Amino acid sequence: MDTSDAGRQLIDGRFELVAPLGSGGMGTVWRARDIALHREVALKEVRPPDPATAAAQPGLTDQLRERAVREARALARLAHPHVVTIHHIVEPAAGADGHPWIVMELVQGGSLHDRLVAGPMPPEDVLRLGLDVLSALRAAHAEGVLHRDVKPANVLLRPSGSAVLTDFGIAALHGSTALTSTGVLIGSPEYIAPERVRGEEGLAASDLWSLGMLLYVASEGVHPLRRATSLATVVAVLDEPIPAPVRSGPLGPVLERLLVRDPAVRPDGAQLEQLLRDASTALGAGSGTGGGAAVSMAAPATPAAPAGPAAPGPYGQYGPYGGSYGPPTAPPTPPPFGSPAGSPYAATTAEILATPAPRRRPVLLGAVLAAVLVAAVVGAVRWLPDGGSGKDDAKSPETRTSTAATPSGGTTPGASTPAPKASTPKTGTAPKGSMLTPENIRTALEALKQQTGTTTFVDLKVYDGYVLASIPTAPGAETVDAWQYRDGAAKRTGPDGTVDEEEPLIDMATVNWDALPALLEQSKKDLNVPNPTSRYVIVEPWMMDQVPCMRPYLSDEYGRGGYVLAGIDGKVKKVVAS
Known part of the structure; x- marks a missing residue:
């Protein structure tokens, strides 16, 4: 870190630190000013964990540095509208002390975490949110990047309402995605997939579980597996029944398909996209006049929120969903997923889902698993910011760093996007x-x-x-x-x-739109997607050279796909297949 004559803290001689947006065991995110380009950015300081943890795992600091740089580079190649933009990486010189800094887009909007302080969202908004975040995850998975920590604090909402996913792999920098040999829990207990808790290597399906839990919370206003402590939440994630949604409308059957503990029977990204689109169609039909509603949107009363506002944490953050961090108010207890009358939307399930409801995994909390959890609890709780009280979202760096600042430099907790x-x-x-x-x-x-x-x-x-x-x-x-x-x-x-x-700005009238049909056909061949189920085209400057480009994105029902980089003349420059 340099210090200018004016006393400013400068990183790489270019990025002036303005104010911290949040900090935690894995680093600090700063609001910063790029003095070369005269714009504000978010600067992620990727520092190693506390000295005791680093000493217990030799080489951890170097591993964190290598992983941060590798994954930031992968995201910089992504250039997706629903993924936070990575502008620059500042790496320490070879052999020098220090740590990387990741220069990111500063999204001018609040986080989904902030939005949910005001209460649950309408099902149609949740479906749109789900499609945005899923689009980001599928693009990242195609690049070989897993998120590992999908949760409301890591989803930003632009003023237009579209969602942006942030902190890919940066919040979870360690090579393991679950309980390591020292008992370190990577990820947020409320949103971590059960297979990651069991120590299995994370897959794309694990990110989709986290997305499903996020959508459940956004629609229902409560977390179905949240308990009074972090450890109790982890145990609940492993095998406790998930109550059927009561206010999610046609999203309910989609959640039922997605929130199953066997990752092999969860829908993949392409299947989930189709389910969400089908649910959107069913919701549109149900809200129209003239009959034909797929499901009644009348729902039981929303569970009461805990009385009184939560005390604000650092940087103006509140606890998730507007409640305090004491024992949660008990929600209504509808039948769990998978029970004979488990879903109030059984008819809709038959219409939306072409395949039978997945089987439920048998109870896993046997003696061996209990022993593993007991052995790991000390390390797991030590790495959770609250020391085991369940306050993960209130104090984690991901919660605070993902909150976009207001023009005055602060945040506005509890306020809906105007x-x-x-x-x-x-x-x-x-x-x-x-x-x-x-x-x-x-x-x-x-x-x-x-x-x-x-x-x-x-x-x-x-x-x-x-x-x-x-x-x-x-x-x-x-x-x-x-x-x-x-x-x-x-x-x-x-x-x-x-x-x-x-x-540069682009005059869209100068784009060779007549070349688009042939480009789409060529993309189907280059990406080996003869029958795409999802396709769209982005026209914008390419991140690497700032030259205007067209990028068709295609995928099919088997999850194959990717994108083709072409100039605005329609000539292909690069093919990026999953």
């Missing part, structure tokens, strides 16, 4: 068929131009059913708005941050 100012949509005849055709994309661009006066955007994302765009608020402006084109209407959906001075 609703964006509505913009009168420009409505025309809805295009027929997929938006991923030259004609339909140009129709969308014309509609957006009528509303904004320009086709020069920060980026453009084209899905089969709609188009998303980030557009400067005026020529030469630093501020950016989020726009969407759907069903023939162009509509502003809210603010979307500021223009990145490093990245």
